[in-house]
Structure formats: structure tokens, C-alpha cells
Amino acid sequence: MTARPTLALVAHDAKKDRMVEFAVKNRAKLDAFSLVATGTTGGRIQEACPELDIVRLKSGPLGGDQQIGAMIAEGRLQGLIFFVDPLSPMPHDVDVKALMRLALVYDMPMALNLSTAEILLRSARLTGLKSTSATPEIGGPAQ
16 A cells, blocks of 8 residues: 655644635545644644544644654655745744745745645645656546
């Protein structure tokens, strides 16, 4: 049996409602992944989608961002969906930047808003397949 790919879900406070809406709308697709989430975000998703198996890490400012960063560096994460609030100051902004930097360094698929998150969930790359521009999307019109 092949291990399911792992996807991290993170959302700033002003974007948590949007993340929950995203999870509810995409619960069938998310069920194909092992999910990890920062503390409050994971709790909110668990309340709305109790059928999803989510490992809750620490809250972002208390180390959750670093926990996810470590998973990226260790190759234990296949994708990151991080709904960022660009309009609110973040006291732990350096942690957020470090997390995004690691995703970039390791060339990991990362979505920072709803539009790219929905595209990412259809990506063959997220499921561990080598993909090119000719690779069809998962669940796309061709299927």
C-alpha cells in the first residue's frame, strides 16, 4: 500500500473562515491526503469536516509554522495551502516568510489564496506524479 501524500493547511486569522469554506467544498478531494494543519486552523476544519483526518500542530506563532517547515525540509510534505492575509500585520512575520522560503527552496507546490488552492488540488504533481504541462489535471474534463 502506498502512503497517501501529505498536505499542510494554514490560514491567518482573517482567512480562517475562507479556509473552512474551502475544506467543506473540497472535502472529498482532501480526504485523499494525510492532512496537517496549524492549531486553530486545524480545529476549525475538524469541526466543519469531522470525517477528515487532520493532525493538528502547534499554533503558527507558537511553533506550528516551524513544524511545517521541518516537514518540508525532511521531504515529508507534498504541498502547502497557506491562506495569507496580506493586509494585517503579523507579529510572527519572520516565521511566515521562513515557511514560504522553504517551500520555494524545495520546489514544493504552494498555494497562497483560494484560486491557486483549487488549482493545486487538481494537480497531478500534488499526488506525487511527475508532471509536465501535458499532464492532465486530476479530475479534469478529460476524466
